[in-house]
Amino acid sequence: MPETHAQIRRWHLYPTAEDLVAHAAAAIGRIAAEAIARRGDFHFVLAGGSTPIAIYARLRDLDCDWSAWHIYIGDERCVGPEHPERNSRMAEEAWLRHVPIPAGQIHPIRGELGPARAAADYAALLASVPRFDLVTLGLGEDGHTASLFPDHPWGVEADAPATLAVTDSPKPPPERVSLSARALSQAPQVFFYVAGAAKRDAVARWRRGEGIPAGAIRPANGVDIWVDEAAWG
Numbered sequence: 498m499p500e501t502h503a504q505i506r507r508w509h510l511y512p513t514a515e516d517l518v519a520h521a522a523a524a525i526g527r528i529a530a531e532a533i534a535r536r537g538d539f540h541f542v543l544a545g546g547s548t549p550i551a552i553y554a555r556l557r558d559l560d561c562d563w564s565a566w567h568i569y570i571g572d573e574r575c576v577g578p579e580h581p582e583r584n585s586r587m588a589e590e591a592w593l594r595h596v597p598i599p600a601g602q603i604h605p606i607r608g609e610l611g612p613a614r615a616a617a618d619y620a621a622l623l624a625s626v627p628r629f630d631l632v633t634l635g636l637g638e639d640g641h642t643a644s645l646f647p648d649h650p651w652g653v654e655a656d657a658p659a660t661l662a663v664t665d666s667p668k669p670p671p672e673r674v675s676l677s678a679r680a681l682s683q684a685p686q687v688f689f690y691v692a693g694a695a696k697r698d699a700v701a702r703w704r705r706g707e708g709i710p711a712g713a714i715r716p717a718n719g720v721d722i723w724v725d726e727a728a729w730g
């Protein structure tokens with residue numbers, strides 16, 4: 498559980514964001530193929546924001562059994578389905594509408610319901626999910642991940658709910674839904690994508706062991722952080 502052990506971090510440093518994208522997309526493809534070979538399906542939690550867009554675009558070219566993929570999202574902004582700030586719309590445009598994953602296996606958070614109802618709705622869905630094989634996350638300039646922000650609840654406790662309703666996010670839009678740190682920590686593999694000089698300060702704080710939200714994601718196998726040189730500093 499997140500509060501009972503330290504975060505194990507494996508940093509993967511790439512010269513450019515393009516290198517990071519190529520290696521991260523290939524790793525996702527490998528993990529998917531292994532999960533499908535082992536159990537017949539692949540349960541994948543997506544990061545939102547702008548950093549993963551190029552990775553998602555790469556995934557369009559994967560040669561794989563798309564019928565075995567099940568897609569979730571780690572956080573959502575409470576705006577309409579077609580709003581430009583909607584994380585699920587970003588993933589749809591960059592990747593999902595270009596591949597034949599069955600529509601019933603793509604599970605957006607219904608941010609249009611507002612934070613409380615959307616969080617409850619998604620928690621009910623997650624209760625029936627057998628497992629996550631891979632969770633992917635980003636890192637905000639203030640150290641946030643998913644929609645877990647500094648000085649806000651992160652849901653690290655063993656009995657924390659799977660989802661949190663956020664009503665006062667410091668980054669717009671203020672209303673959001675996030676998977677809790679506890680839920681995001683329940684995967685054998687957790688990747689963070691971190692690119693660009695704007696993330697340098699957050700990376701430095703994380704490396705120093707400061708208490709940023711990204712540090713609250715503590716899966717038993719540790720986390721893999723894919724970082725470009727601009728963010729590494």
Ligand SMILES: O=C1O[C@H](COP(=O)(O)O)[C@@H](O)[C@H](O)[C@H]1O
Nearest residue numbers: 544545546547548635636637643
């Ligand atoms: O608001 C959010 O920000 C973080 C970081 O996004 P990025 O644009 O800096 O890559 C993201 O991981 C999260 O999903 C999103 O809702």
